[in-house]
Amino acid sequence: MLEKGKINTGxxxxxxxxxxxxxxxLVGPSLLASYAKQDAWxxxxxxxxxxxxxxxxxxxxTSFYPEMTxxxxxxxxxxxxxxxxxxxxxxxYFFIISAGLLREIGDFLTTQILVETPIQTILISFILISMAGVKLGIEVIxxxxIIFFPWMIMMLALLFLFLIPEVEISNIQPIYGEGFKAIARATYSSLGLPYLELFIFLMITPYVSNKQRLKKSFYKGTIIGGVVLSILIIFSIIVLGADFTARHAYPSYILGKKISLGTVIERLEVIVAIIWFFSMYFKLTICYYGITLGLAQIFKLKSYKILVFPLxxxxxTFSIILYPDIVYFQDFLAHTWTPYSLTICFFIPCIIVFAANVKKVKTNKESGR
Incomplete structure (x- = not known):
């Protein structure tokens, strides 16, 4: 195996x-609210x-070939x-994701924090950090x-706690006011971000030590992450309002600016930024790692690490070419990403599962003879 590291189910x-x-x-609340308004949650x-x-x-x-990517x-x-x-x-597909993630980092920093910094400088700096993780392998990633996860949870908890005084329950009313069609459209648009993208973990599952608990961990991780996202969307709506959430590119970042506890605790948008940097780093690094490992396996290389720098x-380069500006990127997410993701991460796996079952039946018949 090209990857020698092992990780546990936790x-x-x-x-x-x-x-x-x-x-x-950062972008989920705006995407959902643009279609379903106050029913985005x-x-x-x-x-x-x-x-x-x-x-x-x-x-x-994974159950067909648990030791294979x-x-x-x-x-x-x-x-x-x-x-x-x-x-x-x-x-x-995952190269396009990785380029999009890198561009998203650059757009956010150049529009919200480092407005005078050239975007190329930010892109190169972030990819160098990600390169280090990919070279060290999945075990180190x-x-x-594990080190950063408790800090992320603590900062999320503080964010939600400090936002309670800013809550306006009337912002979420009327519930189901936009009707089923709007909710269905919002649901469809959000499938590609992030649930279909979890397909990348089929490049990591062979390196999980306890295969019996792997499936349960996959479900649990998705549920916990999805529930946290839903809570964040609820707070975006009840604090900022559905219209503002839909209009703004980064509504969850604005949530931090709304925090005001007396004159002591104010404008804690840095909390959201730190959480997002951590999560974006690991998402980009995992996708980047999956691409390098996958290419090495396709070309039967002895090591995937020689591909890290060229990629x-x-x-x-492609983060700038594929996504020329933030408006194009948001339009791409809203209209193109979900059907593209369904093709690669749903329809193709369905065909492979069907082919694997046919092959299994054929093998059983031949062995029975």
Whole structure:
């Protein structure tokens, strides 16, 4: 195996939680509120329920070949040629995600915090940090996640606690006021961010030591991450209002600015920024790691590490080419990302599961003879 490291189910669960939060912490509330308004929280919980169905599908894939990554099992089930094509589609999909994540980091910092800093400087600085994690491997990435995870939870808890005085329950009324169609549209738009993206963990599952508890950890991590996102969306609506949440690119960041406890505690948007930096770092690093490992397996290289630097250069370049500005990026998320994600992370896995079952039946019949 190209990766020698091993992680336990607890570490796997934590990186699933952090990955689920990822970029959705910042852009998720706006995306959902733009369709469902004050009912965005309903759409968020519905998308979580559907997201668990995707996890069921991914767990089915891991049960066929628990010691193989998605690239390896695809070539084993579909054959070398067809499996290779599908594997490349997988790599391209997560390359686009990684470039988008990097661009999102650059856009946020250049519009909200470091407004005078060239975006190229930010992109290069962040990818260098991510490169270090990818080179060290999944074991080190997961250990780092364990260190930062309690701090993320503590800061989220403080954020929600300090926002309680700013709550206006009337902002969430009338419940179901936008009707089922608007909620369904919002639910659909949020499937690609983040639940279908969890497909990347099929590159990590072979390195989880306890395969018996793997499926449960995958479910638990997704549920915890999804519930936290839903709570954040609820706070965005009841504090900022549905219209403001829908209009602003980063409503959860604005939540921190609304905190005011006397004259002592004010404008704690840095809490949101820190949480987001942590979650974005690990999401980008996991996607980046999956791409390098997958390409190494496709080309049968002895080590995936020789691909780390060339891919970093390509990610920085394509983050600017693929996403020329923040308006284009948000439009891409709203209209293109979910159907594209469904194709790569749902329909293709369904075909592979079907082919694996056919192959299994055929093998059993032949062995019975």
């Amino acid at each position: 570490e796997f669960e934590i990186i699933v939680i952090i990955f689920t939060l990822g970029s959705t912490i 309903i759409a968020s919980f519905l998308s979580l329920m559907i997201g668990l169905c995707f996890i069921f599908l991914y767990n089915q894939l 998605f690239i390896e099992m695809t070539k084993n089930i579909l054959g070398s040629w067809i499996g290779g094509v599908v594997s490349f589609l997988f790599i391209i 997961s250990r780092a996640a 970093a250069f390509l990610l920085v």
